[in-house]
Amino acid sequence: MLDFAKQAEEIHGTANTEMKKVSLEPAEFELVNFTCYAEAFKKLESISKEKMKSSLITSVQPGRKLVMQSVPTCPVALSFKIRCQDCNQMFADISQYQKHVSHDGKHKQMMNQFFGKAEKAHSHDQPGIRRTLGLYTHILESSKKNQTPVGVPLVVTCFSTHVQEHIYVCFACEDCFTESSLKQHFDSRKHLIHTLLYLNPWRLPFAWKYHLGIEVLRSLALEEEKERGPKQMMMKVLDIPYEMFLPIPSTFVEVLKRLELQHTLLKREG
Ligand SMILES: [Zn+2]
Ligand SMILES: [Zn+2]
Structure with a gap:
């Protein structure tokens, strides 16, 4: 539906929207009864025909048709970058990020700098448990179904090299969830509305609270992200030392408390 409205807008924008104009002498102006549309139009039409030999009535020519367009899917997913x-x-891409975490001395050095003692206790020299990022897979799979998740840069994936479970911290919803709730969170009305409220509340039309469907909300958020440019196509990942990551925090407040000295890492944009 939104796509059709956009096409109509484009056609209207490029069409010849020239306005009809009738120049009147003061005496002629006096003769037109502007309090009645029908009478005024009749008089103006006769003056126009007499003076300019043209009619005020426009004949409508059928123009470009609105057509159903398929949206390209895979390039969207592939353009998502990973941010350490x-x-x-x-x-x-994910393989470059994985290489960075496993072999780049700079990553280890930064972990030491920001987490100090906690990091030294568990060295990066030991092999990690898993290397896949659930959100990345979710982005790829959803994009194939034309359901690209929105608000991805507002979510930070937190993990520890030696722990199987990841947690996701959503700054739009001020919420924290694990991988099993990933799809549910990104498809939820709450996340879509909070993402729009976070990015640009003016995108939400009047009476948005109860009447807008999930797909409309997603399209509005995608539109906003598209306008903001490629910076939106980014997934933020934070590597946390084992000792600080466990036991895995279960609420947003708990995450903020656990990482109280590392808030800049959670929130930084670049
Ligand atoms: Zn790094
Ligand atoms: Zn959220």
Whole structure:
């Protein structure tokens, strides 16, 4: 529906929207009864025909038709970059990020700098448990179904190299969830509305609270993200030392408390 409205807007924008104009002498102006539309139009039409030999009535020509367009899917998913919050550095894809975490001395150095003692207790030299990021997989899969998740840069994936479970911290909803709730969170009305409220509340039309469907909310948020440019196509990841990550915090407040000295890492944008 939104796509059709956009097409209509484009056609209207490029169409010849020239206005019809009738110049009147003061005496002619006096003769027109502007208090009645029908009478005024009749008089103006006769003056126009007499003076300019043209009619005020426009004949409507059928123009370009509105057509159903398929939205390209995969390029959207593939353009998502991974951002290492520990190092303030972007990576083009997941394999580059994984290489960085495992082998880049800078990452280890940054972990030492920001987490101090906690990091030293558990060295990066030991092999990690898992290397996949659930949110990345979710983005790829959802994009194939034309349901690209919105508000991804507002969510920070927190993990520890030696722990199976990841947690996701959503700054739009001020919420924290695990991988099993990933899809549910991104598809929820709450997340879509909070993302729009966070990015640009003016996108929400009058009476949005009860009447807008999930797909409309998602389209509005996607539109906003598209306008904000490629910076929106980014997934933030924070590597946390084992000792600080466990036991895994279960609420947003708990995460903020656990990482009270590392808030800059959670929130930094680049
Ligand atoms: Zn790093
Ligand atoms: Zn959320």
